[in-house]
Amino acid sequence: MRDSHSAGSSPPTPLDGAVAAVVDASGTLVSWTAGAARLLGHRGPGGPPLGRRARDLVAVRRSSGGLEPYGGAPGGRVLGLRTRDGGVVDVWVRLVPLASDAGGDGVLVLGLPMETLADWRDGLAIGAAALRQEEWQITLHDRDLRVRRSSPEVARAGRLSDDGDLLCAMARVGVEGSASDVLRQVMATGVSVVDESGLLRGSPPEARGRVYSLTAAPVRDLRGRIDGVFSSLVDVTERFRSADRLDLVYRASRAISRSLVAERIAEELVDFLVPALGDLAAVEFFDGLASGAEPPTRVEGLNADFRRAAVKHAHGPWPDDQVAVGEVLPLVPDRPGFRSLERGDVLVGNGPGDYREFLGSGPGAGRMVPAGTHASMGAALVAGGHVLGYVQVFRTRRPHRFDGQDAKLMKEIVNLAALAIDNARRYTRERRTAAALRSSLRPPVSGSTAAVDTAGFFQAAAGDVGVGGDWFDALPLSSLRTALVVGDVIGHGLPSTTTMARLRTAIHTLADLDLPPDELLTRLDDLVHRMAAESEHPDSVGASCLYADYDPVSRVCRFASAGHPPPAVIDPDGGVRLVDVPPGPFLGVGGMPFELVETELAPGSVIALYSDGLLTADAAGGDASGASEADVTDLLRSACRPGRPLEEAGLDLVAAASPTRRHADDTTVLLARTRAIAPGDVAEWRFPQDLEAVARARRLVGAQLADWHLDELVFTTELVVSELVTNAMRYATGPVGLRLIRDRVLVCEVTDTSNSHPRLRRAVSTDEGGRGLFLVAQVTSRWGSRYSETGKTIWTEQTIPR
CATH class of the missing domain: 3.30.450.20 (PAS domain)
Incomplete structure (x- = not known):
């Protein structure tokens, strides 16, 4: 703030604004100064008031008390003097007697306007008050x-x-x-x-x-x-220390809240406490904390149930004679101080033996108090009534003792750390539960069917993201077909894992109905929509999913997608192409259709289904938006080289999503190498709607099985064909189709134009029919039905003897 007076101007003095007048012995105003004339509104030192009685200029006599905040000054009085225009101006007046050589007496009247006097009085009062x-x-x-x-x-x-x-x-x-x-x-x-x-x-x-x-x-x-x-x-020491403590608490909060790993929080805590509060610091945890176990609510001494998690020394390595990281704390008998710690109090010791006195005289006490300690503080990490561990700070070289403010700061920091560690413990427990649930639901890594050889891989997200809801499945369908599924549930943790489990169960059930991929996703979308309606957080329920089924007879693969990345096909010669499958809406959106895409594949082609974690891992800097189609195809071309085992190719793919890339999502990959059924292993016929065609169907089937050297299956297969073709002829209209497929099993299919649902029942002795499907079920290993736009197909499977 710049002073208002410059060096060239004079500041006001006590005589600035002072006026004077002379009154003779008769009370007549005989002379006054120009300042007095101006004060009363006259232009010069002469004028009408001269020669008049001075008393006529006094309008009123003021009391100093009535002029507050101006007031008077000692040795004078305050008068209200009339001005030329009829107004009144307050002036502090002091009378000084005069004596002349001629013997005439008079009075010198000295005056100061009250405003000028008040300015000087206030200035003096301020200065005096400041100095006093x-x-x-x-x-x-x-x-x-x-x-x-x-x-x-x-x-x-x-x-x-x-x-x-x-x-x-x-x-x-x-x-x-x-x-x-x-x-x-x-x-x-x-x-x-x-x-x-x-x-x-x-x-x-x-x-x-x-x-x-x-x-x-x-x-x-x-x-x-x-x-x-x-x-x-x-x-301003206290204000400065308060601001410093607030800054310390803020920095401590940022330092210890960046992780969901308890050990890392302990390391951040000791890094902060040293040198902020002491020369040495140590943190101990309840021994079951790392596994997410429930900590105790009461600690009766230390009984090998706490383990040192982190230490720091400001002036060198941690002393060899002290408990090291990973080592269990020595036995300490129960003392009243443990109850204080459990209540959240901070134990302060400002003497060499104070902390040792709390720990007792046992052989292990010396291994917990560093040599040269003259001040110490200890506090328990308590959250939700559970004792998670302890924090200790020691001063060995600093001369200062710990005071109440240090204890208050210690308590605030320890409380923040306890909340962060408890969050880490709960997160660890949930992550382990989700991982265990996920592991129990995970299908075999590799498998083989008549349609495909498969290999599935899962790589969890790096860091503290948590277990996600990615999944993959390879499901056997009827007539040697195989369904391939990859999905990704929104979010991470136990809720997403349980949602994934429900979706997998639903897909297994719907797949048994042999629904086309687009219709299966439609029904799955209805399920997720209902799940969202039941949830407290409906916006967090949803998933992407890609469903495909492959038929080794026609070599056609059908795809449908619910917001999932497109599948890729690696041809037998190594060429890679992304199948243009419209992504469709996420599961749970509702009211939107899914599109079906069909493509014919050469035998030995590899179908690659993956989650968006692969895109995240492949993108530079871990940004999924940076992964282009060329990036994905290059990655697949390199990993899925012709003739390379699927297990090796999958490992290369998930290696791109290793924790060192710090990807933020799980990575799931499902690879399937296609097979084809040789034309010579498929036989099919069509019969008109005529019961006499049943006998012909039995003869054709018997002859075909003989050509395939499956004579041991002739009787049972003729029985199956007789029952199924007879039912089709009796209850359906139009021609009836019959197909046999030979591979690891013998498949028999009968197709008609009816949409009636075949139902297995037990016929009583008086029933004339109703035993056909029961007999079919007894002589086959599996049977079922599927529907199409033109009718239904009833299929059976029989094991081919080695």
């Missing part, structure tokens, strides 16, 4: 910075020498230069300083650790020249 107060160190310095005036607090602080010099120079915290430099700068520039020099720290031993705030302003003489400086020092 006993809280701030107020000092008035001359140009050599010697003390001209000072408040009593300056002397009490021991900052004045016998000859008036100011002792105990102040050094600014965080700013180069001393307080004397600031005062000289104020005198040189005329610019005031209001707490701009920062905080000042006292240098004498008794003032060390005290923090002050400096305000300084230039002081001018009566001619307006700077001839000194005014300074004020205010003790």
Whole structure:
């Protein structure tokens, strides 16, 4: 703040605005000054009031009490004098008797307008109040910075020498230069300083650790020249320490809340406590914390149930004679201090034996108190009523003791750490539960059917993301077909894993109905929509899914997608192409159709289904939006080279999503190498709707099985064909189809135009029919039905003897 007076202008003086007049012995006004004339509204020293009685100029006699806040001054009185225009001006007046050589008496009237007098009175009052107060160190310095005036607090602080010099120079915290430099700068520039020099720290031993705030302003003489400086020092130690503690708590909160791994939080905690509070620090955890076990609510001493998790020494390695990281704490008998710790209190010891006294005299106590300890603090990590562990801080080289403010700061930091560690414990428990559930639901890594050889792979997300809801499946369907599924549930953790389990169960059930992929996703979408309606957080329920079924007879693969990345096909010659499957809406959106895409595959082709974690891993910097189709095809071309085992190819793919890439999502990959049924292993016929065709169907089947050297299956197969073809002829309209497929099993299919559902039942002895399907079920290993737009197909499977 710049002073309002420049060096070229004179500041006001006590005589500025003063007026005078002379009244003779008869009370007549005989003379007055030009200032008095102007005060009463006259233009010059002459004028009508001269020669008149001075009493006529007095309008009213004021009492000083009635003129507050102006007031009078000792030795005078306040008069209200009439002005030329009829107004009244208040003037403090003092009468001085005059004596002349001629013997005539008179009176010299001296006056000051009350406004001028009030200005001077207020200025003097402010200065006097500042110099008399006993809280701030107020000092008035001359140009050599010697003390001209000072408040009593300056002397009490021991900052004045016998000859008036100011002792105990102040050094600014965080700013180069001393307080004397600031005062000289104020005198040189005329610019005031209001707490701009920062905080000042006292240098004498008794003032060390005290923090002050400096305000300084230039002081001018009566001619307006700077001839000194005014300074004020205010003790702001507590305010400074409060701000420092608040900053420490804020930094501690940021340091210990960045992880969901308890051991890492412990390391961050000791890194913060040393050197912020002490020279050494250690953190111990309940031994079952790493596995997510429930910590105790009461600790009756230490009984090998707590293990040291992190340590730090400010001046070197951790002492060899102290409990090391990973080591179980020594036995300590139960003491009342444990109850205090469980309540959240901080135990402070400011003597060499205080902490040892708490730990007892057992052989293990010495391994928990470093040599040279003169001050110590200990607190328990308590959250939700459970004791998670302990934190200890020691001072060995610092001379200061721990005080109440240190204990308060320790408590705040430990409470923050306890919440973070408890969150990590709960997260670990949930992650382990989700991982165990996921592991129990995971299908075999590799498998083989008549249609495909498969290999599935899963790579969990790196870091603290949590177990996700990715899954894959390879499901055998009727007539040697195989369904391939990959899905990704929204979110992570146990809720997404349980949602994934429900979806897998639903897909297994729907797949048994032999639904086309688009219709299966439609029904699955209805299920997820109902699940969202039942959830407390419906926006968090949803999933993407890609469903495909492959027929080794026609070599046609059908795809349908619910918001999932497109599948890829690696041809036998190594060429890679992405199948253009419209992604469709996510499961749970409802009301939107899914499109069916068919493509014919050469035998030995590899179908690659994957989750978006593969895109994230392949993208530069871990950003999925940066992964292009070319990136994905290049990755698949490199991994799925012709003739390479699927297991090796899958491992290469998930290696791209290794934790070192810090991907933020699970990676799931399902690879399937296709097979084809040779035309010579398929036989099919069509018969008109005529019961006489049943006998012909039995003969054709018997002859075909003989050609295939499956004579041992002729009787049972003719029985199956006889029952199924007869039912088709009797209850359906139009021609009837019959197909045999030979592979690992013998498949028999009968197709008709009816949509009636075949139902297995047990016929009683009086029933004339109803035993056909029962007999079919007895002589086959599996049977079922599937529907199409033109009718239904009933199929059976029989095991081919080796």
